[in-house]
Each structure stands twice: as structure tokens, then as C-alpha cells.
Amino acid sequence: MISVQNHLLQLSGNKWLWLFLMMLGLGACSPKVQPPAPSVKTATEEKPEVVKVQPKPVVVPPAKTSVVSLILPFALNNLSAGYTNEGLKQANLSVDFYQGFKMALDSLTAFGYNYELHVFDTQGQTSQSHALAYNSQIRVSDLIVGPVFPEDMKAFASVLKSARNPIISPLSPAAPSSIGNQNLITVTPPLQYHAIAAAKYATGKVKAKRIFILNSGFTADKEYIGYFKKAVDSLTKKTVQFTEVVVSKGDLSTIIPRLSPTTENVFVVSSTNQQFLMVTLQSLDDLSTKYPVTLFGHPNWEKVTFLKAELLQRLKTHITSSDRVNYKAASTVKFLRNYRKIYKIEPSEYAIKGFDEGMYFGKLLANSGTANIKPDLEKTDFTGIHSDFNFVGLAGAGWVNTYVDVLTYVNFELKKVE
Incomplete structure (x- = not known):
């Protein structure tokens, strides 16, 4: 065990002394009152004794x-x-x-x-x-x-x-x-709050009416998708429709009849598997030449190096993050x-x-x-x-x-x- 105590820095004063000086300042700025005319002392009058009052020492409260x-x-x-x-x-x-x-x-x-x-x-x-x-x-x-x-x-x-x-x-x-x-x-x-943030943006800013969920089939995908769908249902009172498919070898042909040629087609891909992503996102890139595509990915995508920024930008990719430094x-x-x-x-x-x-x-x-x-x-x-x-x-x-x-x-x- 290492014990380190950071001692309180000594200041030139304290808050009690500062308050005392402030009160003196306020007194100096108070309205002046015209004093009465001084009386004339007679020879028999005694000079009053001046009693000096010692100021009480300022007590510094112990530091917390x-x-x-x-x-x-x-x-x-x-x-x-x-x-x-x-x-x-x-x-x-x-x-x-x-x-x-x-x-x-x-x-x-x-x-x-x-x-x-x-x-x-x-x-x-x-x-x-x-x-x-x-x-x-x-x-x-x-x-x-x-x-x-x-x-x-x-x-x-x-x-x-x-x-x-x-x-x-x-x-x-x-x-x-x-x-x-x-x-x-x-x-x-936790992952739940990333999914909620993505759902709020997809339904609020993008105004998605239908969301396509592309699964790899691996169990790891299910946790994020579960949180995302629950958040969308809560935010929209279940007015947004989901089309969820398990994608094999990048084949997206089954969803083409449901795509809109004029409004944004919102996709969610929660996989982090490199092989699946390389093939599936390339197929999605091909679709984006004919259909408007907006993609929401897993928060861990921010840290992987095999996904190219050029591809992700063409797909209008959105990634959630809780820790990003502005250097x-x-x-x-x-x-x-x-x-x-x-x-x-x-x-x-x-x-x-x-x-x-x-x-x-x-x-x-x-x-x-x-x-x-x-x-x-x-x-x-x-x-x-x-x-x-x-x-x-x-x-x-x-x-x-x-x-x-x-x-x-x-x-x-x-x-x-x-």
C-alpha cells in the first residue's frame, strides 16, 4: 500500500480574514453623517480614560x-x-x-x-x-x-x-x-446507452420510418440489437418498422424490394467480425449507388483499423462514443x-x-x-x-x-x- 497525502497549500489569508476586510471596506463606503459641534471642555473636566480593546485572533477552521x-x-x-x-x-x-x-x-x-x-x-x-x-x-x-x-x-x-x-x-x-x-x-x-444514443439519433435527426438490421448470425450481435430495438420502440411507440436479416456472403438481395429510392434507408450493423464486415459493407456500398444509405455501427468500430474511412464516409456511417479527446x-x-x-x-x-x-x-x-x-x-x-x-x-x-x-x-x- 502506498499512502500519499497532498497537504493543503498555505494561502496569504483565509476566508474569515477576507470577510473581515470586506466588512471594513463596506464601512468605509457607508454614508457620512454630519457630526454635532464639539463641546468646549472646562478646566475641571477630566480627560476620559482610553481603553484599548485587543482584537480576537482569527480562528482558521481545520481543513477538510x-x-x-x-x-x-x-x-x-x-x-x-x-x-x-x-x-x-x-x-x-x-x-x-x-x-x-x-x-x-x-x-x-x-x-x-x-x-x-x-x-x-x-x-x-x-x-x-x-x-x-x-x-x-x-x-x-x-x-x-x-x-x-x-x-x-x-x-x-x-x-x-x-x-x-x-x-x-x-x-x-x-x-x-x-x-x-x-x-x-x-x-x-455500458453498451445499452450507446444503443439508446444511436436510436435517438436515427429516429430523431434521420427520422427513420423503417430500419434494416443486418446480422452476422453470431450471438455477440444480439445484445446491442436488443437494446437498440427496445429504445426505438420506446421512443416511437412502435411506429418504426424493422427488417432484420442474417446476411451470408454479403448477399443483400432479399431487402432490395423494401428499399426507398428517395428517402434515407437506415441500416444497423452490430457485428465486429472482420470477415463479415469487409464483405457486407462492400455490398452495402454497392447498394448506396442507387439508394440513399445511412449506417449505424457498433461503438467498437472506432478502434478497428481494417475499416476504411473512405468507405464509411460514403455510407454516412454513425458511431457512438463515450470517450474521445479533442487534442x-x-x-x-x-x-x-x-x-x-x-x-x-x-x-x-x-x-x-x-x-x-x-x-x-x-x-x-x-x-x-x-x-x-x-x-x-x-x-x-x-x-x-x-x-x-x-x-x-x-x-x-x-x-x-x-x-x-x-x-x-x-x-x-x-x-x-x-
Whole structure:
């Protein structure tokens, strides 16, 4: 365990002294009252004794210290024996997230906030995650961040089900219902909220009346499609029709009679299988020469390299995303400069995520009247460098971030739709 305390920065004054000086200033600006004419003292009058009143010393209230426990898979037990490739990836992820998160807390101390940060190692083992849930120092923390992976979080959160301070799932998009903990805060929007965002755009902006769903036949496609259809039905009161087909070898001939030559034909493809996508999207590209086509793809398409931007732009492809960095933004440029200065390396996406989460939850902890930030979650949105936060409460499953952007291709680059 590593314990890091960021001490409160000493300021040139405090809010009580500032208030005192302000009151003096207000007194100096009050209306002048004409004093009465001075009386003439006689020789027998005694000079009144002047009593000096010593001002009371200004009492500085003790600084609030927020205690944060960070639980990550450093697997430091592998230092001597050596890491596997997967273990090394997890360790690098942990270091990057820690550095970004701590940098955020260090930044917040400039505003007079104070934090005590404790870091714990899950050793890359689910059993260790479960054991850490009994650690007394973790249990009394104002905020628990981690574990990172779904199985580790399930093991950890299963012990801490009674009402207590929040537990942050910092990176995993696992559905909160799969964890089943009332204290859980899921930062990365699960797949369900990507499907909802796509459904809102397809039925709202595109005004789809019929939606064609092209399936690969693999079970993995079904989860996204289920969420998408449910969202469309809810938004349109089941007025939008679906045509769902399993596509083999790119054959789209069965849907041609249903296509409109004048209005947008909206397609949804939820597969991430490379072979299926290469053949099917080429067939869809051929159709787009005769019929207007708008395509909605799986959010993971943003990260694959085998799909070409030229093809996706011709198909008017839309992809949802919950974490995209604008490297031209002033806040991003400042963060990159400071991170390089402190750590002498480029930040990874995990470092940027760690910074965003540290800034958001660090501010909530500092500004909350108590250690419990739960009442403030749904009232406090956040625009970060890597992610935006808009939390909603779920019965028995904590809170989940629902903020998802819809992106499309402009000049062969993904841009947020207007």
C-alpha cells in the first residue's frame, strides 16, 4: 500500500480574514453623517480614560481532508518473477491511471482542497480483490476507486453491499445490474446507452420510418440489437418498422424490394467480425449507388483499423462514443504539457481518464457538505478532456454515466454530429 497525502497549500489569508476586510471596506463606503459641534471642555473636566480593546485572533477552521482508496492491478508481486504480457499491460494501465488521478488531486490542492490518497494492489487476482473488501482502511474511505475489471469488482462489491460511501467502477463498461451493488458508480457508459444514443439519433435527426438490421448470425450481435430495438420502440411507440436479416456472403438481395429510392434507408450493423464486415459493407456500398444509405455501427468500430474511412464516409456511417479527446482544445493542450513536465512521458488514454475522474470526484468530495457525494451525482454534470459525465440513479444498482456522443465522418475523420 502506498499512502500519499497532498497537504493543503498555505494561502496569504483565509476566508474569515477576507470577510473581515470586506466588512471594513463596506464601512468605509457607508454614508457620512454630519457630526454635532464639539463641546468646549472646562478646566475641571477630566480627560476620559482610553481603553484599548485587543482584537480576537482569527480562528482558521481545520481543513477538510477527503480520504480516497485507489485499487488497481499493479501485480507488484510479479516484479521478481517477471510479468506475463497480459500482466504487464495491466500494470502499465494501473501506473497510467494512478498518475493521471493523482495529478488531478494535486491540481485541486491549489484551490485549498486536501486529500489523503491510499493505493492498493489487487495483484491481478480476483481473490485478492475480494480480500481487500475487508481492509478497514478501505472500508472507511470517503471514496473507493476500483477494482478495474468486472470479475474483480463483483468479488469486491459482494462484500460491501450495505449502504456506505461510493465505490467507483473507473474503466469497465459492465452493466451495473451484473454487479448488483447500491453503492456502485459506473463511469464508462455500458453498451445499452450507446444503443439508446444511436436510436435517438436515427429516429430523431434521420427520422427513420423503417430500419434494416443486418446480422452476422453470431450471438455477440444480439445484445446491442436488443437494446437498440427496445429504445426505438420506446421512443416511437412502435411506429418504426424493422427488417432484420442474417446476411451470408454479403448477399443483400432479399431487402432490395423494401428499399426507398428517395428517402434515407437506415441500416444497423452490430457485428465486429472482420470477415463479415469487409464483405457486407462492400455490398452495402454497392447498394448506396442507387439508394440513399445511412449506417449505424457498433461503438467498437472506432478502434478497428481494417475499416476504411473512405468507405464509411460514403455510407454516412454513425458511431457512438463515450470517450474521445479533442487534442486542439486549450484544456487538453494544458494537460498534455503539464503531464509531460511531471512524468516525462506521453499520457495514455488511461492517464487521461484517471485525470478526468480525479477532477470530477475530487471536486465533489471537496464541495460536499459531508463525505457522501451520492446526493450530488445527478445534479453535477462534467465535461472532461477524455469523457463527459451525466449520472442517473438505478434502483439497487447505484449510478451510471449515460453520456454518449454520436460521431460521423467529415473529411474522412470522425466528428461529433451537430
